[in-house]
Amino acid sequence: MRSRTDDENAVSLPFFGIPKLLPYIKRYVPKIIVMVILGLISSLIDSAVPLMQRFALDHFVEQKTLEGLKGFIIFYVVMLVVYMIVNFFTTFFCGQVEMSVDRDLRNAAFNHLQELSFSYFNQNNVGYIHARVMSDTGKIGVMMAWRLMDIVWHGSYILFVVMMMFILNWKLALWVAFLVPVVVILLSVFQKKLVMLNRSIREINSTITSDFNEGISGAKAVKTLAVEDKIYNDFKNDTENMRRKSIKAAHYSSFFTSSVMMVSSIAVSLVLWRGGIITLNGVIEIGTLSAFLTYSLHMMEPIQFIINTISELIAVQVNVERLTRLLETKTEVADTPEVIEKYGGTFDPKRENWEELKGDVEFEDVSFHYPDGDEYVLEHFNLKVPKGTNVAIVGETGAGKSTLVNLVCRFFEPVSGRLLIDGRDARERSILWLHSNIGYVLQTPHLFSGTIRDNLKYGNPSATDEQIWAALEKVCADGIVRNMKNGLETQAGEGGDSLSTGEKQLISFARALLADPAIFVLDEATASIDTVTEKHLQDAIKTVTAGRTSFVIAHRLSTIIDSDIILLVDDGKIIERGTHQELLNMHGAYYRLYTSMRSGADH
Numbered sequence: 001m002r003s004r005t006d007d008e009n010a011v012s013l014p015f016f017g018i019p020k021l022l023p024y025i026k027r028y029v030p031k032i033i034v035m036v037i038l039g040l041i042s043s044l045i046d047s048a049v050p051l052m053q054r055f056a057l058d059h060f061v062e063q064k065t066l067e068g069l070k071g072f073i074i075f076y077v078v079m080l081v082v083y084m085i086v087n088f089f090t091t092f093f094c095g096q097v098e099m100s101v102d103r104d105l106r107n108a109a110f111n112h113l114q115e116l117s118f119s120y121f122n123q124n125n126v127g128y129i130h131a132r133v134m135s136d137t138g139k140i141g142v143m144m145a146w147r148l149m150d151i152v153w154h155g156s157y158i159l160f161v162v163m164m165m166f167i168l169n170w171k172l173a174l175w176v177a178f179l180v181p182v183v184v185i186l187l188s189v190f191q192k193k194l195v196m197l198n199r200s201i202r203e204i205n206s207t208i209t210s211d212f213n214e215g216i217s218g219a220k221a222v223k224t225l226a227v228e229d230k231i232y233n234d235f236k237n238d239t240e241n242m243r244r245k246s247i248k249a250a251h252y253s254s255f256f257t258s259s260v261m262m263v264s265s266i267a268v269s270l271v272l273w274r275g276g277i278i279t280l281n282g283v284i285e286i287g288t289l290s291a292f293l294t295y296s297l298h299m300m301e302p303i304q305f306i307i308n309t310i311s312e313l314i315a316v317q318v319n320v321e322r323l324t325r326l327l328e329t330k331t332e333v334a335d336t337p338e339v340i341e342k343y344g345g346t347f348d349p350k351r352e353n354w355e356e357l358k359g360d361v362e363f364e365d366v367s368f369h370y371p372d373g374d375e376y377v378l379e380h381f382n383l384k385v386p387k388g389t390n391v392a393i394v395g396e397t398g399a400g401k402s403t404l405v406n407l408v409c410r411f412f413e414p415v416s417g418r419l420l421i422d423g424r425d426a427r428e429r430s431i432l433w434l435h436s437n438i439g440y441v442l443q444t445p446h447l448f449s450g451t452i453r454d455n456l457k458y459g460n461p462s463a464t465d466e467q468i469w470a471a472l473e474k475v476c477a478d479g480i481v482r483n484m485k486n487g488l489e490t491q492a493g494e495g496g497d498s499l500s501t502g503e504k505q506l507i508s509f510a511r512a513l514l515a516d517p518a519i520f521v522l523d524e525a526t527a528s529i530d531t532v533t534e535k536h537l538q539d540a541i542k543t544v545t546a547g548r549t550s551f552v553i554a555h556r557l558s559t560i561i562d563s564d565i566i567l568l569v570d571d572g573k574i575i576e577r578g579t580h581q582e583l584l585n586m587h588g589a590y591y592r593l594y595t596s597m598r599s600g601a602d603h
Contacts, residue, residue, distance in 0.1 A: 018144075018320075020320065020324045021105075021140065021144075021320065021324070024101065024104050024105055024108060025101055025104075025144055028097050028100055028101065028144075031093050031096060031097055032097060032144070032148070034089075034093055035090060035093045035094060035097065035145075035148070035149060035152075036148075036149075036152050038086050038089055038090040038093070039090060039149050039152040039153045039156065040152065040156050041082075041086050042083060042086045042087055042090060042153060043152075043153045043154070043156040043157040043160060044156070044160055045079055045082065045083045045086070046083070046157055047157055047160035047161050047164060047295075048079070049294075050164075050290075050291040050294040050295055050298075051164065051291060052072075052076055052079075053287070053290060053291060053294060054168075054287035054288055054290060054291040055072070055287065056072065056287075057286055057287035057290055058286070058287035058288075060072075061287075090149065094145040094146055094149055095145070097141075097144060097145040098141045098142055098144065098145035098146065099141065100141075101140065101141045101144045101145070102137050102138055102140070102141030105137040105140060105141070105323065106133055106134070106137045108327060109132060109133045109137065109323065109326055109327060110133055111346075111347065112326065112327055112329070113129065113133070113326075114346060114347075115331050115334070115346055116329060116331045117331045117332040117333040117411065117412065118406070118411045118412065119332055119370070119371040119372065119412070120329060120331070120332075122372070123372065125210050125213075126210065126213050127206055127207070127208075127209035127210025127211070127212070127213045127214075128206050128209075128210060129326075130209055130213070131202075131205060131206045131209050131322075132322050132323055132326050133326075135205070135209075135319070136319035136320075136322050136323045137323060139315075139316050139319045140316060140319055140320060140323065142316075143312070143313060143316045143320075147309050147312055147313055147316070150305055150306070150309040151306065151309055151310075151313075153302075154302035154303075154305045154306045154309070155302075155306060157302050158299060158302050158303065158306075161295045161298070161299060162176075162177060164291075164295070165177075165292060165295055168288050168291060168292065169288060169292070172292060176296060176299075179266060190252060190253075190255075190256045193252055194249065194252055194253065194256075194311055194314050194315070197245060197248060197249040197252065198249060198314060198315040198318050199318045200245050201242060201245050201246055201249060202315075202318050202319070202322070204238060204241055204242040204245060205242060207238050208235070208238045208239060208242060211231070211234055211235045211238055212235070214231075215231050215235065253308075253311050256307060256311070257307055257308065332371055332412070332413065333410055333411065333412060333413050333431065334431075335427075335430050335431055336427065339427070339428065339429060339430050340430070343429060343430035343432075343433055344430065344432075345430075345432075346431070346432055349430070349432050349433075354429075354430075354433050354436075355422075355429070355433075356518075357421065357422060357433070357434070357437040357518040357519070358387050358422050358518060359387035359388065359422070359518045359519055359548060359549035360385070360386055360387050360420070360421070360422050360423060360549070361384075361385040361408060361419070361420070361421060361519070361549055362383065362384045362385065362419070362420040362423075363378075363381050363382055363383040363404075363407075363417070363419060363420075364382060364417055364418045364419075364420055365380050365381070365382060365416070365417040365418070366378055366380075366381045366382070366407070366414045366416070366417035366418070366419065367379045367380055367381070367414065367415050367416045367417055368381075368403065368407060368412065368414050368415050369415060370412070371412075375572075376415075377400055377403050377572035377573060378403065378407075378414075378573070378574070380417070381417070381574065383565075383567075383577075385549055385565070386549075387518075387547075387548075387549055388546070388547050388548060388549060389549055389550075389564045389565065390545060390549075390550045390552065390562075390563045390564045390565075391404075391549075391550065391551045391552070391563065391564065391565045391566075391567065392552045392553075392554050392560035392563035392565070392566045392567070393405070393551065393552065393553045393554065393566075393567045393569060394553075394554045394557060394560065394566060394567070394568055394569070394590070394593070395568055395569035395570055395593075396570070396593070400569055400571065400572030400573070401553045401569045402523065402553060403569075403572060404551065404567070404574075405521045405523065405551050405553065407419055408438075408519070408521070408551060409434070409435065409438055409440065409521065410426055410431050410434055410435075413427070421434065436515075437517050437518045437519060438517050438518075438519045438520075438521060439459075439512030439513065439515050439517035439519070439520045439521070440512060440521045440523070441505065441508050441509045441512050441520075441521070441522050441523065442508065442523050443505075443523050443524035443553075443555075444501070445496070445504045445505055445507070445508035446495060446496065446508075447492040447493075447495060447496025447499065447504055447507060447508065448492070448496075449491075449492065449493070449494050449495075450491070450492060451486075451488060451489050451490060451491060451492065452481055452484070452487075452488050452489070452490050452492060452507060453465075453468065453488040453489065454492075455492055455496075455507060455511060456468050456471070456472075456488075456507065456510060456511050456514060457514075458511055459471075459510075459511040459512055459513070459514035459515040460514040460515055460516070463514050465488070467514065468488065468510075468514065471510040471511075471513045471514045472506075472510045474510070474513060474544060475506050475509045475510045475513065476506065477503070477506035477507060477509075477510055480503055480506065481507075492507075513544055517548070518548060518549065519548065519549045519550070519551070520544070520545050520548055520549070520550040520551070520552075521550070521551045521553075522541070522550065522551070522552045522553065523553045524553050524554065524555040538559055542562075556597070557593070557594050557597050558597075560580070561580045562580070563579070563580065564579070565577060565578070565579070566578060566579065566580055566583055566590070568583065568589055568590045568593070570589060575588075575589055576588055576589055576590050
């Protein structure tokens with residue numbers, strides 16, 4: 001899936017977007033100020049070197065004397081030592097600021113992602129998000145440290161050089177200074193084109209990252225479908241497109257850089273021409289002309305650096321735009337300030353204020369459609385689920401069976417009406433409080449990198465090995481774990497890839513059981529388990545859900561016959577409800593679905 005992007009419509013941010021980053025960099029302002037001061041000192045010393053050269057030529061070479069040479073050498077050595085110390089601390093602080101800003105932005109982006117609702121992840125794929133959290137933050141960190149210092153150092157060096165040139169001979173300095181507006185004009189001409197090209201390059205880079213992630217994470221599907229050539233061609237086309245755009249951007253940048261170098265060379269030529277004339281006429285000394293030539297030659301490099309740095313900052317502006325868009329994305333499901341004040345937020349919960357969740361769930365005149373659609377999947381829906389009730393949700397594949405549990409878990413909010421938990425609007429208490437009381441077992445469960453024990457403890461960090469084995473035994477997974485080479489210390493692998501789908505389901509069920517939730521949500525949790533294990537697991541489910549509210553999205557109707565309420569979903573809407581026997585007696589859609597499944601099982 002290609003991710004949507006908004007880079008094409010991005011608006012240029014003032015000062016390369018730095019104002020929008022202030023909340024994340026203000027704590028480092030003192031260090032940045034020290035960096036700037038040290039940079040100014042360093043550039044001042046560098047700009048003073050030609051004056052030392054001028055002094056040596058006029059006083060030692062022209063006068064043909066060594067008087068005062070010792071003091072001159074000592075002063076020069078001290079100046080170099082100070083220069084080295086200043087550069088050491090400048091580099092030290094730049095490194096600190098770069099890594100700190102990078103870390104803080106990544107933490108802020110990752111934390112913000114934890115608070116965003118499911119709709120954001122439905123609309124943006126992994127590669128798109130990965131580029132913002134990892135790549136964009138790194139480039140911004142470099143900008144706030146090294147690129148800032150490049151601007152400060154080279155900009156102040158040029159300023160000091162121009163000041164000294166005017167002090168030495170203002171008429172000769174004017175010949176060089178009038179070329180500065182030419183550079184400004186060149187910058188204004190090329191800036192817009194470079195911004196557009198770099199936006200396009202970063203958009204393609206996100207697509208390449210997405211292609212790479214899909215090729216790796218979907219390796220099994222790629223091989224079984226024998227579509228390696230298609231995946232490769234997509235990747236090759238994207239990388240070729242990026243190569244073309246990058247070369248085009250490099251051409252513009254090179255032409256820009258060459259133009260500035262030509263202007264700088266003209267400045268040197270003017271100094272040689274006019275300076276040579278006035279030196280022959282005795283207006284200035286040879287040492288002053290030498291200093292002017294050195295300044296003119298050395299101005300080329302700082303101008304070159306500033307132009308390159310500005311080009312990089314223009315490119316990084318796109319990274320700033322993309323990251324700030326992520327950080328400013330509002331979650332569609334959020335706690336109110338009043339709820340956060342009482343119950344705490346996602347990362348600072350006030351658990352002491354959390355009430356016990358009993359398990360009464362009620363849909364009160366609920367209407368709902370998904371954020372990316374206009375068609376209502378629930379309209380004026382009412383349903384009371386008392387504590388301990390087992391609700392089964394059935395329907396054909398793709399019928400929209402997950403809608404109800406998405407609302408119960410507050411992954412989405414009703415468009416109108418209310419979801420009541422224990423008689424109170426769910427929005428009156430925190431999302432984290434609700435999620436902490438729900439045990440969710442997915443059809444395709446996710447295990448985290450780490451050991452089996454680590455994964456189980458996500459359900460209950462304080463669980464003992466005795467409790468872990470008891471939970472595994474209840475879901476018929478204890479024998480599987482004991483037969484593993486390292487038992488509970490077995491590595492699950494990335495996403496649990498070292499285990500089969502059935503094993504991952506059993507482990508995730510035990511993990512949910514360890515959390516001792518008041519509400520269970522089982523999303524086709526037995527779909528990939530063999531029939532023998534399923535029978536044991538069904539018995540375990542009855543045991544652990546006794547007295548608890550449960551919502552079971554069923555794959556096999558035989559597993560939900562004893563449910564208190566069965567909801568039949570078709571095309572995203574609930575078309576029938578009742579007990580198993582009530583629905584059979586209606587001879588409607590449920591009856592036809594059940595009989596067709598039984599007929600298929602018999603054959």
